[in-house]
Amino acid sequence: MAQAVSGSSPAPRRFSLSPQARINIAGYLFITPWIIKFLTLNAGAMIASFGISLFKTDFFTTFDFIGFDNYTRLFRDPLFWKSLSVTAYYAFGMVPLALVFSLVIALLLNQNVKFQGVYRVVYYLPSIVSGVAVAILWKYLLQPRWGLINQGLALLGIEGPKWLFSTTWAMPAFILMGVWAAGGNMLLYLAGLQGIPTDLYHAASIDGANAWHRFWRITLPMLTPTIYFNLIISIIGAWQIFTQSYIITAGGPDNSTLTMVLLLYRKGFQQFHFGYASAIAWVLFTIVMLFTVLVVRSSEAWVFYAGEVRG
Amino acid sequence: MIRGQSLPDIHRRGGRYRLEHFTGRFVLYVVISVGAFVFSMPLLWMISTSLKTPELINRIPIIWIPPELRWANYIDPWREMPFLLFYWNTVFITVTNTAIILITNSLVAFGFARIPFKGRTIIFFVLLATMMLPPQVTMIPTYLFWSRLRLVNTFWPIMAPEWLSAAYDVFLMRQFYMTISTDLDEAARIDGCSWFGIYRHIILPLSKPVIGVLAILNFSFNWNNFITPLIYLNDSRLFPIALGLRLFETQMGGGDTYVRLGPLMAMTLVSIIPLMVAFFVAQRYFIQGIVITGIKG
Numbered sequence: 001m002a003q004a005v006s007g008s009s010p011a012p013r014r015f016s017l018s019p020q021a022r023i024n025i026a027g028y029l030f031i032t033p034w035i036i037k038f039l040t041l042n043a044g045a046m047i048a049s050f051g052i053s054l055f056k057t058d059f060f061t062t063f064d065f066i067g068f069d070n071y072t073r074l075f076r077d078p079l080f081w082k083s084l085s086v087t088a089y090y091a092f093g094m095v096p097l098a099l100v101f102s103l104v105i106a107l108l109l110n111q112n113v114k115f116q117g118v119y120r121v122v123y124y125l126p127s128i129v130s131g132v133a134v135a136i137l138w139k140y141l142l143q144p145r146w147g148l149i150n151q152g153l154a155l156l157g158i159e160g161p162k163w164l165f166s167t168t169w170a171m172p173a174f175i176l177m178g179v180w181a182a183g184g185n186m187l188l189y190l191a192g193l194q195g196i197p198t199d200l201y202h203a204a205s206i207d208g209a210n211a212w213h214r215f216w217r218i219t220l221p222m223l224t225p226t227i228y229f230n231l232i233i234s235i236i237g238a239w240q241i242f243t244q245s246y247i248i249t250a251g252g253p254d255n256s257t258l259t260m261v262l263l264l265y266r267k268g269f270q271q272f273h274f275g276y277a278s279a280i281a282w283v284l285f286t287i288v289m290l291f292t293v294l295v296v297r298s299s300e301a302w303v304f305y306a307g308e309v310r311g
Numbered sequence: 312m313i314r315g316q317s318l319p320d321i322h323r324r325g326g327r328y329r330l331e332h333f334t335g336r337f338v339l340y341v342v343i344s345v346g347a348f349v350f351s352m353p354l355l356w357m358i359s360t361s362l363k364t365p366e367l368i369n370r371i372p373i374i375w376i377p378p379e380l381r382w383a384n385y386i387d388p389w390r391e392m393p394f395l396l397f398y399w400n401t402v403f404i405t406v407t408n409t410a411i412i413l414i415t416n417s418l419v420a421f422g423f424a425r426i427p428f429k430g431r432t433i434i435f436f437v438l439l440a441t442m443m444l445p446p447q448v449t450m451i452p453t454y455l456f457w458s459r460l461r462l463v464n465t466f467w468p469i470m471a472p473e474w475l476s477a478a479y480d481v482f483l484m485r486q487f488y489m490t491i492s493t494d495l496d497e498a499a500r501i502d503g504c505s506w507f508g509i510y511r512h513i514i515l516p517l518s519k520p521v522i523g524v525l526a527i528l529n530f531s532f533n534w535n536n537f538i539t540p541l542i543y544l545n546d547s548r549l550f551p552i553a554l555g556l557r558l559f560e561t562q563m564g565g566g567d568t569y570v571r572l573g574p575l576m577a578m579t580l581v582s583i584i585p586l587m588v589a590f591f592v593a594q595r596y597f598i599q600g601i602v603i604t605g606i607k608g
Contacts, residue, residue, distance in 0.1 A: 018357050020429070026506045027428025033415040034438065037475035042441045045449035045456075052451060059455055093462050111336075121594075122347045125354070127525075128590050129537030129583040132553045136560050136579050137357050140572060146369040148356045180353065231445075240445055243537050247557060259540075261447055268541055274451050281448045 053278035060272075070279035080280065082255050083263040086171060090259065091238040093175040098182035098234060099227065106189030107219070120190070129182040131258070135247040138177050139164070147174075164249055167256040174244050174257065185230045192226030221304040228303045231295055239288050260284050361577035362383070367571045384577040388559065394578065396548060397555035402585075404466060404551055405533040412529055413522060415476045420484035421510045425496060432550060435485075442478045453541060468543045469551075473533070479523050486526045487521040523596025530589050552582050 010024045017025070028035070053070055057063045074080050105123055109116055126134065142163040150160030161169040200218050209217065242261040245251055251258035251266075260280060268277030355375075360368060362380045388394060422428070423435050457468040495513050504512070537553045544550060547558060559578055563571045 020363065023426060024428045027426035027431065030422025030426060030506070030510075031419045031434070033474070034476045034481065035476075037472070038437070038441065041449060041453065041472055041475070042444060045452040046444065048452035049448050052455075059458070079511075105346065108339060110344075111339055113339065113343060118345055119347055121590075122351050126350065128531050128586050132537050132556050133579045133583045136556065136575065137353060140360075140569070140576075141353055141356065143369075143569070146371055146373075146569075148352060148373065151371060151373055152352070158468070180350065191348050204529070236443060236445065240447065246537075246541075264447055264450075265542075268451055269454070273365045274455070274593075278448075278451050281445070281451065285448045286446055288445055289443060293424075294402075310496075 014231045017275040049278050049281060052275055053282055055275045056273075057275050058272040059274055066275070070275050071283075074276070074279050074283065079255065079258065079263060080283075083258045083260045084283075086258055087239055087241065087255065087260045089171050090174060090178075090241055091235065092236050093172070094178040095231070095234045097175065097179050098185060099230060101179055102182045102185035102230075103189050103223075103227070105183075106186045106193060107215075109186075110190060110193045118186075123186055126181045128178050130181045131243060132247060134177065135244050138173075138244075139248045142173050154288060165253060170249055170253065170257045174241070174248075177244060178241075180239070185234065188226055188230055189223065192223050196222045201247060225305060228295070228299055232292055235291050235295065236288055239291075356357065357576050357580055360572055361580050363573050368569045368572050376462075383574060384573040385581070386576045388578050391571045392555065392559055392562075393548070394552075394555060394581075397550050397552045400466075400532060400549060401551040401553075404469055405530055408470055408533045409526060409529045411474045412477060412480070413525060415474060416480040416484055416525065417515065417518065417522070418510070419476045420488055421506075421514055423481065424488035425486045425493075425509070425514070426506060438478050438481060442482070450542070457543065463543055464545050464549065466549065469536070469539050477529075480529070483525065484518070484521050487518060490519055520596045522594045527589055529592040531586050534586055556582055 054065060054067055055063060056066045056069070095198070109119055109123075113119065142150075144150055144160065144162045144165060147163075149163070153160040163169050163173045196219065200222075201214060204214050204218055240261055241259045242265065245257040245259050246260050246265070249257045251262050261284070262281040264277050267273045267280065356373070359373075359375050359377070361384055362382070363374070363377045363384075364381050365381070367374050367377050423431060423438075453468070453472070454463075457463050460467075462468060492513060496509050499509050499513060535553060536551075537557075540551050540554050544554065547555075550558065556579060560575060563575050
């Protein structure tokens with residue numbers, strides 16, 4: 001057999017590759033940067049992180065294998081449970097609010113309004129400048145006595161709460177900030193709305209569907225892929241909240257804004273309990289994964305892909 | 312400028328429809344304008360406060376236009392703190408990272424979108440899965456890695472990992488490349504053009520919208536990035552503006568003090584101006600780019 005093969009190619013043997021092998025090499029060369037990133041910063045670091053979570057270590061003096069002790073200690077730590085409930089509160093408050101709010105704004109802006117570009121900038125700008133600048137700004141906007149928010153509420157006859165100085169109102173204040181900066185989602189919805197074929201609306205209105213029906217039967221179903229995408233990205237982002245609580249309240253008052261990542265930062269990078277901090281990271285990862293899987297699983301029931309055969 | 316579809320023909324069928332239409336649009340404009348007004352208040356308050364003298368800051372009701380504009384708020388802080396250095400550091404990090412990541416992202420996305428190599432589907436699925444990994448999980452081993460290399464307190468940990476592409480960006484770009492017809496590719500292949508040639512001469516010239524979107528996203532991510540420099544940089548001479556601003560804020564006294572809020576708000580405002588400029592420059596590609604890539608989950 002080998003004889004026959006070599007017999008059929010009279011050319012002198014030299015190094016040559018089949019077309020598919022050339023394609024494979026080219027493909028892998030193009031994606032090399034990502035492969036390096038995956039092997040080191042994703043997969044490698046993930047395994048290392050799990051490994052570290054099984055040690056009691058500051059990486060300089062001690063390095064003791066303690067199995068799952070970090071996890072059992074974690075589950076007995078009231079501070080951890082506090083941070084979990086604080087972060088969950090934020091995620092469950094912020095994700096639906098930001099989702100609905102940005103969807104409503106996108107729907108309104110899509111109604112062929114004049115100066116659409118100006119409105120788009122106004123609603124979108126806060127999401128671009130998010131970070132330290134926004135955190136510093138809001139710290140003073142929320143000042144109970146002379147801050148803009150409470151003076152605004154006073155004009156409406158409402159006596160504003162003490163916001164960042166109140167254990168009840170500190171987290172809602174963070175959610176308010178989050179909604180203010182939710183314009184990034186709006187842009188994706190606007191893009192999604194542009195993609196809905198106009199014929200659908202024409203056909204529906206000929207059949208006598210009113211605006212309300214058109215929204216529920218056409219716009220919303222056609223937007224579900226965008227809602228789905230935004231939902232996943234928002235959930236992942238919300239559980240990672242850090243900058244606001246680090247800069248504005250430092251976790252206070254009375255730990256009412258101590259988020260999981262802030263606790264992780266303190267344990268790891270201020271107290272050098274790297275094993276314990278890695279355990280927190282893994283719990284966080286598991287939670288985010290759980291919610292993502294839930295959304296992905298449920299998507300079969302509510303996400304609608306136009307013209308796509310589902311297999 | 313892309314406009315939403317209106318349905319004029321539906322509403323023009325009779326007087327009742329026209330009246331309904333008119334009231335509808337009136338309510339629409341009221342809602343959008345009130346919303347926009349409320350939304351722009353925080354930034355307007357920041358501008359106003361940045362020009363106030365201390366005694367005007369805690370006035371009730373708010374004085375929106377100070378009788379005397381205190382421009383010194385914008386000048387004095389530069390002498391108290393090395394803001395120029397902070398900005399140089401930020402610009403260096405942000406511009407370098409954004410430029411390099413755009414190149415690597417587009418190469419990786421091209422590989423996934425155009426080259427039918429073995430295992431492509433599975434590997435792409437793995438790439439999507441990595442988007443779910445919170446960076447906090449890998450933060451500690453990554454920190455220990457850089458600390459072993461004695462590169463903590465340098466720009467390396469803030470820059471090098473950024474250069475190796477980002478899953479979200481690759482996903483967005485691949486979606487875009489998939490919408491470009493492959494006819495040109497095939498013709499170019501027959502003429503003996505290399506894969507890199509196709510990337511360079513066919514795909515890249517057509518991908519301005521998606522590059523615009525990713526340029527602004529990466530620029531603002533790097534400009535705003537706080538936790539990474541916070542972890543790695545101790546020397547204030549290496550601080551980007553995010554850390555510098557934080558340092559400036561802590562020196563203001565924090566808490567309920569407002570006496571030096573003018574300079575603080577002035578410096579905060581200055582720190583976001585480059586983001587706004589970048590947004591306005593890239594914005595015409597923006598919606599367009601997202602529409603074309605058509606994120607479909």
